[in-house]
Each structure stands twice: as C-alpha cells, then as structure tokens.
Amino acid sequence: MDLHFGDSKPTDEERAAVDALLGPPESSWEGADRSDTDLRWARGGRAARDRRDLLLPGLHAINDRVGWISDGALDYLCRRLTVPPAEAYGVATFYAMFSVKPRPATVLHVCTDLACAAAGAPELCAGIEERLGLGSGVSVERSPCLGLCERAPAALAVKAGDPVRTAVSAPATVEEAVLAASAPDSAPEEPPAALAVPQAGQDGLMLLHRVGVVDPASLDDYRAHGGYTALRRAFELGPAGVIREVTDSGLVGRGGAAFPTGRKWQATASQPDRPHYLVCNADESEPGTFKDRVLMEGDPYALIEAMTIAGYATGAHRGYLYLRGEYPRSLHRLEHAIAQARARGLLGDDVLGQGYAFDIEIRRGAGAYICGEETALFNSIEGYRGEPRSKPPFPVEKGLFGKPTVENNVETLVNVLPILTMGAPAYAAIGTQRSTGPKLFCVSGTVERPGVYELPFGATLGELLALAGVRDGLRAVLLGGAAGGFVRADELDIPLTFEGTREAGTTLGSGVVMAFDDTVPLPRLLLRIAEFFRDESCGQCVPCRVGTVRQEEALHRIVERTGAAAAGDIALLREVGRAMRDASICGLGQTAWNAVESAIDRLGAYE
Amino acid sequence: MTVTPLGIPRRLLEFTLDGQETRVPEGSTILDACRAAGKDIPTLCEGDTLRPKNACRVCVVEVEGSRTLVPACSRKAEPGMEVRTDTERARHSRKIVLELLASSVDLSTTPRGAEWLKEYEAKPDRFGPDAARLNEEPKVDNELYVRDYDKCILCYKCVDACGDQWQNTFAISVAGRGFDARIAVEHDAPLTDSACVYCGNCIEVCPTGALSFKSEFDMRAAGTWDESKQTETTTVCAYCGVGCNLTLHVQDNEIVKVTSPHDNPVTHGNLCIKGRFGYQHVQNRG
Ligand code: SF4
Ligand code: SF4
Ligand code: SF4
Ligand code: FES
Ligand code: FES
Numbered sequence: 090m091d092l093h094f095g096d097s098k099p100t101d102e103e104r105a106a107v108d109a110l111l112g113p114p115e116s117s118w119e120g121a122d123r124s125d126t127d128l129r130w131a132r133g134g135r136a137a138r139d140r141r142d143l144l145l146p147g148l149h150a151i152n153d154r155v156g157w158i159s160d161g162a163l164d165y166l167c168r169r170l171t172v173p174p175a176e177a178y179g180v181a182t183f184y185a186m187f188s189v190k191p192r193p194a195t196v197l198h199v200c201t202d203l204a205c206a207a208a209g210a211p212e213l214c215a216g217i218e219e220r221l222g223l224g225s226g227v228s229v230e231r232s233p234c235l236g237l238c239e240r241a242p243a244a245l246a247v248k249a250g251d252p253v254r255t256a257v258s259a260p261a262t263v264e265e266a267v268l269a270a271s272a273p274d275s276a277p278e279e280p281p282a283a284l285a286v287p288q289a290g291q292d293g294l295m296l297l298h299r300v301g302v303v304d305p306a307s308l309d310d311y312r313a314h315g316g317y318t319a320l321r322r323a324f325e326l327g328p329a330g331v332i333r334e335v336t337d338s339g340l341v342g343r344g345g346a347a348f349p350t351g352r353k354w355q356a357t358a359s360q361p362d363r364p365h366y367l368v369c370n371a372d373e374s375e376p377g378t379f380k381d382r383v384l385m386e387g388d389p390y391a392l393i394e395a396m397t398i399a400g401y402a403t404g405a406h407r408g409y410l411y412l413r414g415e416y417p418r419s420l421h422r423l424e425h426a427i428a429q430a431r432a433r434g435l436l437g438d439d440v441l442g443q444g445y446a447f448d449i450e451i452r453r454g455a456g457a458y459i460c461g462e463e464t465a466l467f468n469s470i471e472g473y474r475g476e477p478r479s480k481p482p483f484p485v486e487k488g489l490f491g492k493p494t495v496e497n498n499v500e501t502l503v504n505v506l507p508i509l510t511m512g513a514p515a516y517a518a519i520g521t522q523r524s525t526g527p528k529l530f531c532v533s534g535t536v537e538r539p540g541v542y543e544l545p546f547g548a549t550l551g552e553l554l555a556l557a558g559v560r561d562g563l564r565a566v567l568l569g570g571a572a573g574g575f576v577r578a579d580e581l582d583i584p585l586t587f588e589g590t591r592e593a594g595t596t597l598g599s600g601v602v603m604a605f606d607d608t609v610p611l612p613r614l615l616l617r618i619a620e621f622f623r624d625e626s627c628g629q630c631v632p633c634r635v636g637t638v639r640q641e642e643a644l645h646r647i648v649e650r651t652g653a654a655a656a657g658d659i660a661l662l663r664e665v666g667r668a669m670r671d672a673s674i675c676g677l678g679q680t681a682w683n684a685v686e687s688a689i690d691r692l693g694a695y696e
Numbered sequence: 697m698t699v700t701p702l703g704i705p706r707r708l709l710e711f712t713l714d715g716q717e718t719r720v721p722e723g724s725t726i727l728d729a730c731r732a733a734g735k736d737i738p739t740l741c742e743g744d745t746l747r748p749k750n751a752c753r754v755c756v757v758e759v760e761g762s763r764t765l766v767p768a769c770s771r772k773a774e775p776g777m778e779v780r781t782d783t784e785r786a787r788h789s790r791k792i793v794l795e796l797l798a799s800s801v802d803l804s805t806t807p808r809g810a811e812w813l814k815e816y817e818a819k820p821d822r823f824g825p826d827a828a829r830l831n832e833e834p835k836v837d838n839e840l841y842v843r844d845y846d847k848c849i850l851c852y853k854c855v856d857a858c859g860d861q862w863q864n865t866f867a868i869s870v871a872g873r874g875f876d877a878r879i880a881v882e883h884d885a886p887l888t889d890s891a892c893v894y895c896g897n898c899i900e901v902c903p904t905g906a907l908s909f910k911s912e913f914d915m916r917a918a919g920t921w922d923e924s925k926q927t928e929t930t931t932v933c934a935y936c937g938v939g940c941n942l943t944l945h946v947q948d949n950e951i952v953k954v955t956s957p958h959d960n961p962v963t964h965g966n967l968c969i970k971g972r973f974g975y976q977h978v979q980n981r982g
Contacts (some may be wrong), residue, residue, distance in 0.1 A: 091865065093891035095882065160883045173866030174882035175891065176859075182871040189883070457873070474870065479750050479770060628850065628870070628877035630751050632789070635796035638875045639823050646824070661822065668792035671765045671785060672753040679764060 092173055094164045103162035106154035106251075110147055111140075111169050120168045140170045142490075144180055144472030149414075149453055152187050156194040156249035163189070172472065183474045183627075185232075185456030186247075186414050194249040195227045197270040198415070199261070202376045203567070204238035204533040206617055207609050208260070213242050216263035227270045233458065233621055234376035235259075235415050238533035238603075239285045239540045245415060246270040255417040279418060282387035285379065287538045287557070295507045295519075295527045296500070297543045300387030305422050308429045311390040317435065319509040323398045324443045326509075331402040332358060335505060337513035339525035344370060344461075344498035345569070345598045345676075347587045350505075353495055356485040357403045360493035367400045367408040368489055368496040370466060374413060374458040375570035376621060377601035380529040380541045381499035385412075385419040388503075389426040393449060395502035397440060398509065400447045403495045407448060411466050414454045423451060458625040462675050463488075463496045465627065476627045477675035500529055500600075520546030524586035528597075532557040534567075534604040544585065551581030553602060562606040565692050569598020571618050572680035574687035595687065611694050612648045615685045619644045622681035633678025636669040640682065647695060655695040662689075711777040726757060726768040726779055735781055738790060738812045740797075741851035742769035743901050745964045746861055749852045754793050754812070757781045765789055791816040799823045800875075801830050802847045805905030805916075828875065834913070837886040840894050840973045842913040847906040848879055854898035854907060855879065862966050867891040868898065879906075896972035900955060900965050909953040909973075922947060930957060933971040938962075940971050951975045 099107070099120075108114070114121035147166045151158050158181050167174045181187050199217060201210045214231060221227050227246075237243035243259035246269040256273035258265040269276040283289040283301025290301055304310045311317075323331045336351025357365055369392065373381040385392055396408045412420060427449050430436045438446045452470050454460050460469045464478035467489045488494025504526055508516045517525045524546035530553055533539045537558025544553060550566065563578040574595040576583060583593045590597045605614065619641040628634045643662050647655040666682030673679045688694040706721035713729055720729045725748070730737050741752035748770035756765035760778035765786055773779075780786070794813055798820035803809035813820070834844040850870065859866050867890050871880040881890035899907040908916075915921040926947045933940045940963045943955045954972050958965040 093867075095889070163883070173859075173869075173891065175867055175869040175880070178880065178882045178884070179869035179871045183873050474873075479767070623874060626874040628872070628874040630753050631793050631796055631849070632753055634850070634875055634877070635800050636792070638828050639796060639799070642823065642827060664788075665792055665796070668789040672756045672789040672793060673764075674750070674753075 092167070092171065094168050094174060095160070097159070097161040097164055099159070099161040099165040100155075103151055103155060103159065104165060106150045107147060107162070107166050107169060110150045111143065114169060118168075120165050141172055141472040142470060143170055144172055144177060145452065145455065145469060148177075148181055148184075148187055149455065152455075153249055153253035154251055156196070157188040157190065157192050159189075159191075170472075176473075180472065180474055183457060184414075184454075185624075187455055193226045193228045195270050195273075196247050197227050197229050197266060198232035198235065198245045198247070199229060199266065200233070200235045200237070200241070200243045200245075201231045201617075202234035202238075202621065203571070203603060203614060203617060204234070204377060204539075205242040206614070207534055207605065208241035210242045213244070213261055213263065213266070217244075217266050220263055220267050221270075232415075233624065234374070234378075236373060236379040236382050236413065238377055238379055238531065240280075241533065241539075244269065245417075246273050246276070247417075248273050257418070282383050285383045285540045286387070287540045288542060294543050296384070296503055296529060297387075297541065299391065300383065303388065305387055305389055306425060308390060308426070308433060308435075311388075315510070316390055317394055317441075319506040320394050320398055320401075320435075320441065322509045323401055324441065324445075328358060328402045328404065331398060331509070334508055334513045335402070338508040338516040339523075340501070340504050340508060340516075341524070341587065342497060343500040343504070343528070343600065345375075345572070345596075347597075350497065350501055353485060353497075354399070354403050357405075357493045357495040360486060362486075362493055363404075364407070364492055365403055365405040366489040366492055366494040367396060367403060367405040368463075368466065368470075368494055369396050369408060369410045369502060370461060370463065370496055370498040371410055371412045371416075371419070372454050372461040372466065373498070373599070374454075374461050375572065375599045375601060377533055377567065377570045377603045378531050378599045379533075380531050380600060382413075382416055382419055383541045384499055384503055384529075385416070386422055389419075389422040390430070391503050391506060392423070392499055393426055393430050393436070395505050396449055397436065397447050398505055399495065399497060399502055401440075401445055405495070406446050407450070409470055409489065410449055410451045411460070411470060412451055412453055414456050420451065420453065427451070457627075458621075459627045459675075459677055462677065465675070466496070467494070474627070476629045477677075479674055521584075521586050521588070523588050528585065528600060530585070530600045530602050532602045532604070535560050535563070535606040535609070536604050546586045547589075548585055549581065550576070550583045550585060550602070553585060554581060554604060557602075557604075559604055560606055562608070563604060564607040564609065565605050565611070565688070567601065567603040567605070567684065569596045570601035570603075571621050571684055572676070573598040573601060574683050575692055576687075577691055580691075596683075611688060611692065612644070615688055615694060616641070616644045616648055618684050619681075622677065626677060626681075630672075630674045630678060632669045632671075633673045633675075633681065636665050636673075636678065637681055639665050640669075640685070644685070651695050659689060659695060662686075709773060709775045711773050711775060711779065713779050714781055720773050724773050726759075726766070726771050726773050726777075727755060729773050729779075730757075730768060730781060737768055737781060738794075738808070738816075739769055740806070740849060740903055741853065743851075743853045743856075743903070745958050746853055746856050746901065749856065751852055752793065752797075752849060754790050756786055756789050756793075758783050758786050787816060791818050794818040795820045795822070797849055799827050799829070801849055801904075803849075803904065805847060805908075806849075806903060809904075832878075835887070836910070836913070838888050838894075838910075840910055840969075841896060841899055842908055842910055843879075843887070844906050844908065844913070845878060847904045849904055849906075850877060850879070851903060853901040853903065857897045857901045857966075858892075862964070863893075863895055863897050865891055865893050865895070867893070894969040894973060895967060896954075896969070897966045899972075900967075911952050915947075915952065921952075926952065933967070935970045935974065940967055942967065942971055944975070950979055
C-alpha cells in the first residue's frame, strides 16, 4: 500500500486534537518533524493498519475541537492511522454530525421529527433562525429525532472547543435554545432522567426500579440497591449456566428483530474462533425511541453489570458500547461509571476476583440511523462507512473485526439482571407464553404524561395509553417508530406482545408508541417519515437509495390530494414499496415503506 | 479461452433451480448455476474479477423459505435449496430496480442496459418529469480519462478495483450517503491532486461507461465513436518484463482504447499506466 497524503497541513489546534487521542507522533512517517533515524526506518505494514478503528474517534476529536474537519486535519489523522485519505473522506462525509466544509464552532441541532413536529418544531426553527440572524456564529441544523421526544420539541447545542460543550433544551423555547447555543455552560441543567419515567418509584418495576431511586453517579448506591448481585450469581452459575438461564427465561431481543437472546449467546459462545466480542447497541435512533437513554442516564451501572455478564457467558473479554452521538449526558454518565467500576475491580483483568478479564470501551456514533443495524455498526466501529454487510455470514460467526460477536441492545441486556436474580422460571412467568418478561414503551405525542413506561408483555395498547393520559380526539397511534406501522384509535385492544401485534398486522418494533390526535396533519407526517428514510439510507443498494427518493417525491405530489387525484401516485408508491421490501439489502430499505403503507391501508390517509 | 486454475476437486451439491434438479460444485453462487444452466439473469454490479458487492439488486431471485429476495450473484448455492429465477415477484423487483436506475442516471452506454429495460418493460419516465436525477457534469481534469458520474450506478466496482482487491492504491471511495452518495477522491479534489496512479483498472471494470478513456469520450462527443468499425487485437505489452496482455481497440487505423483480457490468470485484466495509456508512440507517424 503506497499511500498518498497530500500536502495540506493541520493547524496547531487540529494537530493537538489528534495527538490528544493518539499521543504524539513518533516519526516523520506519522507527521512529526523529520529526524535522522527516520531516514533508516519505514513505518507501515500490518502493525500500522491495526489502528483503523480509531478513525471515528479521531474524526470526533477534530470535530469536537474545531467544529469541522479540514483537509489538513483529515490528512494528518490519516497519516497517523495509515488510512487512505479517500476512504477517510468517505467515512467523514457519511455522518451527519461531521462537516468537511467550514462552519461555525457552535451547531444547534433542532429536532424536526415526528413528536417534535407535532409539538411545533417548524415554528421553533423559524423563531431561532430569526433571533440568531446571519453571522451569529451558530449553525442551525434540522435534525432527525434526538431521543428526547418526551420533552418535545427538543434542541441540542454543541460548541466545539477544548473541552467540547453541550447543552440540551427540551421542551425548547426560542429563548432557551438560543441561550443553550450561545452559552452552553450557563444553560439550565437538564431535568433528571427520572422525570422521563412517570412510574418512577412505583412498586413492581423490574427494569426501571432504580431510575430516580439511585444516584447514577454512585457505585455504592448502586450496590446498596441490589447492584452486582446478578453478576455474583453469574459467576456461581458459570458461563453455560448463565446461557441456560437466559434461554429458559424466553428473553428475546428488544431492538425490533425479536430474536431469542439465549440462542444468540449460545451460538457465539460455541464458536472456536477467538477472540469473541460483545457489542452493546446503544445507538437508539428510531424516531420516537428514548428508553435506552433513560436507562443509561438513570441507572448506568446496570448496563455495565449486564454487559459484564453477557461477556462472561459468551467468552468475550472486550465489550464495545456503541453510543448515539447525540447523547452527551449518557456519555458522561457511562464514562464515569466505567471508570468507577474499573477502579473497584468490577472491570479489568480480574473482575470481582474471579479470574475473568473484561473491559468496556465506549464508541460514539456520529449521526447515522443506519448504524443501529448490527453489521453497519461493526463497520462503523472498524472505521469504515456505516454500510450494512450482506448476511450470511451472520455476526455470531463473523462479526466485529471478522470475529464471533454477540450484539444486543441496551434494554435486552438490562433484562438479564432480573433473569439472574429472580431465576428463569419466575421471569418466564411474567408476560405471555411467547413474549416473556417486562417491556419498555416510549410513549410520546399527544398524551398528558409522555415518557418511558414498563409493563409486563400482554397489556393492551389502550391500557398503556390510559396510563399516559391519552387526550380526546385520538386519531392514530404509530407503533414501532418510523419503521413500524400506524393503528387506528378503535384498535386499542391490540395486546402489546410480539405475537399479538403480528396478528394484528403491525409490529412492536423498538417499543415506540406515538399518539396523534386529529389536529395533526397526517399527510405531512407521512412526508416526514419518507424524508427521514431518504436522509438515512446509506445509499448502498438501488431499491433503497433511489426508491426512498421516488417515494418522497410521490408523497410530495399528493400531500394535499385525496381519492382519484392521489390514486396514481399511491399505486406507484405500492409498486416501489414492494420492491424495496423484497430487494433491499437491509432492514432500513425493507421497512421504509411500512408506516406509510399502514397509514394508507388502515387510516385511509388519502381517501 | 478461459483458463481455470486447477484446485482441489470440489464436491458437487444438489439443489433445485426452477424446478430442475441441478448439480454445481461446492462454493458456486446461484448466478454461476444459472449461467451454467443457460439462464440469463441481468447483472450490473457483479464483476467477473471482483468479489460480489451485491449492491444493484437486479439479479434477485426467489429462494424458498427466505423472507426477502436473494441476490443471485453473491448467495452461494446450498444443498436442498429451492430457487426460482423467473417468478412474478423477482421480475417485479428487477423491473423496479431498472426503472429506478434509469430514472436517476444515464444508462445509454451501459452494455445490455437498453435490452433489459425492454425485456422487463421498465418505464423510467413514469416517475414524472421532476424525478431527481444525478445531474453531474463530466469531470475532465486530465488527459487520460474522464469521470462522467451522471452514468454512475454506484456499483462499487471501481472502488474495489482501486482498493484492496487489485490495485491497492485506494484513491477512490464512496463519499456522502443515500442519494447524495458519490464516487470521489479525497476532499473531492480533481483527479490530478489525488492518489490516483492512472492504472485505469477502474475503467476496466466500470459497467456503465461512467469511467472512460478520454479518447473514447472525445470521439463520442464528436459523434465519431463507432464500435462496429473497431477491431480488437490482443498482444503483449512491451514495456517491462511482466508481459501483461493488452487488447488494442483500433478504429480507422488509430488505437482508441486499451483493455486487457480478464481471463488472463496473471493480470485478470489489470494493467499499469504505461500499458493502458502509453500507446501514442505506436501511432507516431511523424
Ligand atoms: S437498504 Fe438502504 S440502508 Fe440498507 S443497505 Fe440498502 S441502501 Fe443501505
Ligand atoms: S464509476 Fe463505474 S465502476 Fe465506479 S461505481 Fe460508478 S458505475 Fe461503478
Ligand atoms: S502493463 Fe505495466 S506492468 Fe504490465 S507489462 Fe506493461 S508496463 Fe509492465
Ligand atoms: S426528539 Fe424530536 S421526535 Fe424525538
Ligand atoms: S448483480 Fe447481483 S446485486 Fe448487482
């Protein structure tokens, strides 16, 4: 490999940002000044290539410090990591939070997604732009869901510097959002995570029982509230015993695909190839989803304990926690918790003195919904574009770095704690026969008490909405997020289980329940869903790359039409949608048409 | 002549192809089996010298028990599989994919493009006159080859050929994402400022004519490009000791482009800048 790095130079600031991550360069091969020894030594080869996975952290480092990524900065990073600049450019331009063009140091991401749009995001954006005017030093960017839907409309300010500063404003007003952007340090503190849990402190909660009860910064407090009993139990059972418990509990993945967790663990554990990896998918970017954020902010040690158990059971010694780039508070809480756990011997070479080595590394995403797809997530961690890989081979065989990998999302992992503390039979007795255990739901939209709710599987949609205080004039409920489907206001007796929703011709997806009353303009909402998929398609395969664009165009044409005037375009939408479902590489393209189709078929959206 | 390196003999496996019991060597793709059986499945991103990228999705077929359609070019045949290549469902997806492609890019120089559009009754115009197109101007920034991304279907073949599969130069990659994804060099710079070494192996694999010799591009613009008047002569490159095979495409007694036979077991169609572009001295009649 004969790499060509160009001659643009980094600024001191950019160089410092990269060196802070990678340490100072050792020789001129890495961009340092030339010394005598450099003449007799060449860097490269296999050893150098190993650092490619630091590309994404490196891009973050530059973007955090300067606000954008210049040619010189990118070339310097490439030199340090022995990554071809063309590939790094391809990666940098893949993520929405990075810019390769100059922009102001402060970026204000204003959510214009479903819940926020219904709560007045367009007016908020217009107001902010008017207040800030030109040359304000703030770049206002319209953003997909920020995972703060319970406090819609939401805005996130990121001010580059050393250190980078962030502030969240939600529910946002023009004044507060502008304040967050101009002075993130003096913006008011975010409300505690527990405020997103209307049931906080109630008896009988299993996944949320510590949220609002423990101090998320205190390991002692976590232990005082039952923390680390599950891990002790795991060590008593041994890896095979843990997998047996998880299998017997009937736990299935909560990320949307509903695959049996025990089977996945078993398949990974039994692979002869080493090492094994554990990946926690904390990239919850499905519009309307915020449960993982609330768990990570309110009870961060629970996730760390659960990851340790999963790693132990599957024979992994390293866990990657892939966290949404838009979750600054989760990042801080988890960084702190991991450091504490490490300092107390709960992570590291000898976890709890049991001779098991395990550690966790956080990797931040950078604004790409597709990176929630498991194989796209691997590519992202490895420093490639977040494009899904085609399956087979499956991750249990060839996952992260081509090694056997088990990937679970946050909610799935956290379920392992009660499984071990209460035992599989007691856990399996909760819920229904095929959907066992408790389930988290993210309720937002036109309800009195939006937030994360925990209910045993089997409760009906109506019961959940009653808890959340559904308002009069309910028109439709979106289940499962943008990749899910709409149901009508007269279908509230749908049982919230995997099998129940499937029977009703819809899906539970990631647990999104978004309510819309009859003031919400449905065609606009559908257009927003189409826009979302168009923006988030990775672009790899034709049905999705072009199909999402053609669908958005068709929905634009009929936004104010009904009946015969819309019929031609609806037929076109169906034809394109069918091919997208059948021929796309990954779940994004395969499900992008679901919600709109359900609105046409179930709600009569254009009649 | 196709030279097939002899490896260890492979076992045969049996599966059903359109109702017919079929035997293929282990490791064959469904597409291999289809071709062996004389079935014509359209393909665009599949390349005979590259690992299948399966990005275009025109080659999809139906596999019993699979929720979605399956790309024939990359899915390996498995014992007992039941594959149907010509169902309404598969044809529908192929037709839509062809329509989507033809509505967004220029397929006029894609070999067999027009034929497949006709066969599948694809009507790219039905997305309306306002359907978004790539609308890229050809990039003419050097004397050797032209990048006309308005014809690019993003098959990734050039990226793979320039990268770890052949050339190991890594001068190009996909930048941006979704409909805005484009093939680009670093910082979207002109080719002359990039890492490109002008081996032209990307042109060799490009299935649409998005990458072409400057000579071909200019002749097309002037209306003088005429493949029916061209002869092809395969010879040996005389520059260095490697001895790559060159195929000279000659029109009106002028070399108009140089390709290389893909079935050559040494070079698989790859050349370097001298063999690919250094032909002017041959026709220096001074
Ligand atoms: S379906 Fe969409 S997101 Fe998935 S691989 Fe294809 S283009 Fe990328
Ligand atoms: S330029 Fe040609 S080879 Fe490269 S992606 Fe486009 S169509 Fe494929
Ligand atoms: S094409 Fe290049 S490498 Fe091949 S024989 Fe000619 S000069 Fe040598
Ligand atoms: S934060 Fe705006 S829709 Fe989720
Ligand atoms: S030829 Fe098979 S997907 Fe492109």
